[in-house]
Amino acid sequence: MSTAIERFDDKARDAFDRMGQNEVYEGELLRHRVYTRFLHWMVALFFFLALFTGFGIYMPWLFRWFTPIFGGGPLARAMHPWFGLGFVVFFALQMLNWIQPMTWTAADTKWIRNLRSTVSGKEKQDPPDTGFFNGGQKAQFWEIVGGSVVFLITGIILWKGARTFGCWPVAISYILHDISAVIMLGGIFIHIYLSTIGEPGTFQAMIRGAVSEAWAWTFHPAWYKEVTGRDPVQACEEARKRGQIAKQ
């Protein structure tokens, strides 16, 4: 089963690599290939379409000025499930694509415990055992996996409505759907912030697919080590011994 998924995923990666290109300049590392970037932006597109049409259903009085973009409340409501379905489909492919690097490890638990000092900016670099994805990224990924399952189940119930499923399933789904949306909305602010102005140099990973080596060793030291074969911690200590960088 998993091998079939991997084979499908590899085929897709290769096909998309032929369609696009991964431009890696001197001093850069390839982070996301074309297929991954394509999936990410399709997920993002459908996420925002579903989010913006969803606003008009969540609080029509507040977004009365906004829903006309989608042709008014009824049309926004009619399109919302289809946008949601697009989001779920593309995120499912994204999940197959990322399930391996997103596997939770002990280092991620440590990373999450260390969250306070990361957020307060006390630590300039991520811990040396931070791999391709850090604990925060993985937590968000698995939150979206769970959220998408909730979205899909409750979404189908709300889509077909009380006519098909009866009153109570709809009344309960309505709450779960909204809670899932609010959590994801909160998460997207953090995601966009960290990938753009919060950690400069990150955004190009999803545009060209490449990141600078400095970025890689700062935020994902274990991945840096894996790709370049150089141990940043060891290199740091040796450089310190040689007096090339100041002692901390």
Add this chain to the structure above:
Amino acid sequence: MSDRKTLQIKQISGHSGPSPGFDMQRDAEVCKLIDTTICIGCKACEVACVEWNDMPFSPTTFDNTYQTMPATRWNFWNLIKFNEHQREDGTIQWLMRKDQCMHCADPGCLRACPADGAIVQYTNGIVDFQQENCIGCEYCVSGCPYDIPKFNPATKKVYKCTLCSDRVGGGLEPACIKACPTGCLKFGTKDDMKYIAEERAKQLRENFGFEKAGVYDPQSIGGTHVVYVLHDAENPERYGGLPRNPVIPWSYTVWKWLFKPVLGTFALFGLVGVLFHYVTVGPRLPQPQPPLKDSTPREKEI
């Protein structure tokens, strides 16, 4: 009701002391009384409803009963439900009930509706849909204990009985009342209709041998502005699924009026939070790599 309002006494000429009836507020809550015991199933009310509201008739389903269609539709708000009930002695009782919006005092549809102004409840008790504000989410369908709001896929909006708010606003009775030939349908204030209904139920109990006769005005939703007189008020389910204790899902109240605005604001705090982080803690910049043994220090990229 407009005529009731206009005939309220404000002052009387040549009168000393307080005017009789001055500042009196009459109960203006309207009510439709349906006496199922004298309904003959003529369907005049169905026709009157379709006529007055100018609704196109659509093909229907024949299910071997006298019923026009299995359930009400977006363009068919008033349906006589024909139910056969077998008594213990083997005889058949033919129960006919006019099914339409009950105009609940605590309307589940209104509670469930998220759209501003799509459902209104007038002080006279009429619950009315304003289709221009409806977004077609169909939450009202799940909030209704009587399965009344119906979705029109063509307009993507929900429709139901208005209790002829357009006629009542002009001082007229609803169209169905006007059409009823047997006096089974009555229209007036809630108090008057409740009084007549109770009297009729008492008459049924004492003179006609319907020992369980009573009035259907469920208090679990604060009463309704359409009340029934039933031969057997203890088993309203027999009349085509009239719920004994209709309930509105609690989740609508809790979620809509409490958590929804609170959590929505919470999500906005997320936006404020990251901006605050940016200006206080600041971004985390990529650090220059440690100089490696076999290479000169790299220039800072980005």
